[in-house]
Amino acid sequence: HDHHAQVSVISLSPELYALRKVVEMTGGTFSVATSPIHFKRLMQKHLTPPNWVSSPSYIKMGFPVRRACDGNHTADPPIKCMCHNRLQKTFVYICPQCHSPVCEIPVNCPVCRLPLVDDDALKKHHRHIYSMPTYTLLPTVDYPKSYTCQFCGTDFTEGGARCDQCLSDVCYECDMFAHNKLRHCPGC
Incomplete structure (x- = not known):
């Protein structure tokens, strides 16, 4: 198998040519964080291991x-x-x-x-075997418009995300709870 490192960058300043080139050469992603919440979301995406290129196969294991x-x-x-x-x-x-x-x-x-x-x-390795779907940041909306968190029911105007798989809108707190504690999407 041809394994290689994949480099992704989250920048706090504008794009640098050298970093962009490394990202392109390794098949990673380049992002610029625009706020502390955006930075946390970008980091969260990198905590989940990337999907494998090869198809899954069964591994025979023994339980002694x-x-x-x-x-x-x-x-x-x-x-x-x-x-x-x-x-x-x-x-x-x-x-x-x-x-x-x-x-x-x-x-x-x-x-x-x-x-x-x-x-x-x-x-201990369950979360890496069954990785959580990615969440996409929701755009900020102006009051009186708002999103409703489909997990806790609260209304929010900023800092929320949407599950790319089940399309549930969630507030920042529920997003962090799902990623850091549950390690799966309750909507899925």
């Missing part, structure tokens, strides 16, 4: 079973892990494919090379 072992030989005898070739006195994880013991996860099984993970590791 944790097995206790007793270092005093009173119950289960100590078990030698396959990754370090040392006796483990408390517990090991058993590979579901080849039944080899390993002392820690996540790791590739040293015998069959199956990636061994636990559900906590998958939860």
